[in-house]
Amino acid sequence: MEGLSLPVITDPPVDHGEVESWLQALGGPVWLVLEGADDRRCRAVTTLLHGNEPSGALALHRWLAERPRPRTRLAVLLANVRGALTHPVFSHRHTPDDRDLNRCFRPPYLGPAGELARAIIEDLERLAPECLVDVHNTSGNGPAFAVATRRHPVSEALAGRLCDRLIVTDLRLGSLMELPERVPRLADCPTFTLECGGALQPAAREVAGGLFRLLADCPHLAELPCPPDLEVLVHPLRVELRPGAVVVYDRAPHPDADLTLWARIDEHNRGVTSPRACLGWLGRDGLACLEARDGRGVDRLRELFCAREGRLHARRPLRLFMATTNSEIARSDCLFYVVPSG
Incomplete structure (x- = not known):
């Protein structure tokens, strides 16, 4: 895709090597864009905002080997590649010389992390996705859950197929999931964070993989019913x-x-x-x-x-x-x- 601030790889080739070598070859923040059957619509996923939360990247690497053909265009951002590859790999939330990227999605956009956050915002405005999911691992071991700043039927329908709990928070920290409140072009975009579970839990990679398959296979997100057993907790x-x-x-x-x-x-x-x-x-x-x-x-x-x-x-x-x-x-x-x- 043309016009994005960050590098783009369209329909990325299958990589059968180790995840570390794959990330090294990518070289830095990059959008992997899979063209879909209907390229008039786009769905977006961001992952690896924290370098020590690799389940989204691990699941993506494995899922791409299936040569998926999404129903719509699917744009996936691998964000903090540098932090993830800092030795020892997948152990640094961010590099010692930089800020937490997921606290930089509000002005002022200072330093390398702030500049990267601003570039991500600009790209998301151009992509105009019909949904946006930010994939993370929990800081400790535990079950998967979702977090949002507001309730939305599409967010609840997606989250309820991946986990049992949605947290609706009124805390504002400068995270990516707050963008619909700050960026007019994203105001109507259902957005949530998916906490897949602990970084070392095999189930966490399965949750992330389930997200990619769900977004790729579902024709119309608005038609997804919300699972009745989704627990919604407010104001943590x-x-x-x-x-x-x-x-x-x-x-x-x-x-x-x-x-x-x-x-x-x-x-x-x-x-x-x-x-x-x-x-x-x-x-x-x-x-x-x-x-x-x-x-x-x-x-x-x-x-x-x-x-x-x-x-x-x-x-x-x-x-x-x-x-x-x-x-x-x-x-x-x-x-x-x-x-x-x-």
């Missing part, structure tokens, strides 16, 4: 460390840490967390090392969590998701998200 809270706080992960408290989270905190990404469950141990300042702000900026941490004999507990049954055991992600992004249950 980000539980974050306050500036300067130290977190570690272990099976016993660390005396020098502000917070010691249970070593397998990501087990709470499934089901409902009971107030009886110990999530970790608090340091001498107790809950003061944490905050949980809603979309209006109000800190609601103490409505949801409490300290009991130096341990961190939920005040009420909660749904946790995106709980990570990676201390770097916990410091630079967040500990987990939470929604009250019931």
Whole structure:
């Protein structure tokens, strides 16, 4: 396709090598465009915005070997190729000298990541897709789920065929899925993030592969009914460390840490967390090392969590998701998200 800011490979050839060598050959951010039976319509997928979340790229590499022929044009962006290939591969959210790309989709578009985000926006405006799905892995192990900034029947129909839960968030972080609110030409485009599960979970690649097949095979997205068992949760809270706080992960408290989270905190990404469950141990300042702000900026941490004999507990049954055991992600992004249950 002509007129896009980023490089384009149309109808990419089948690559039977390793994913790493395939990405190295691509060289950087690139659109892979599969021409469809109806090229008047386009559907778009972005993946690898985070270099340590490879399931979308892995699934795409395998799916392309099937020589698919989509019903419509399908444009797939491999974004942060440089971050993904930084040694050791698939371990860096972004390169040390750059910003988190999925926090750069709002002005000012500073640095290489900001410039890349602006180029992606310009390309999406030109593509004018009838849907946009951003594929990620969760920071910790857990089931797949979807996230959107608003409800839309097409987003819910697609998400409900790939996972059991859709989170509708009022938090705004500068992520790609917020673009319909900021870019007039994308205002009517159903958009959501698909969190496929943990990067090391084989099932995560199957979820991503299911997305590519679904978008390629479905003639008309508006005709897809929403599965009745899709659970929709609204207005999650980000539980974050306050500036300067130290977190570690272990099976016993660390005396020098502000917070010691249970070593397998990501087990709470499934089901409902009971107030009886110990999530970790608090340091001498107790809950003061944490905050949980809603979309209006109000800190609601103490409505949801409490300290009991130096341990961190939920005040009420909660749904946790995106709980990570990676201390770097916990410091630079967040500990987990939470929604009250019931």
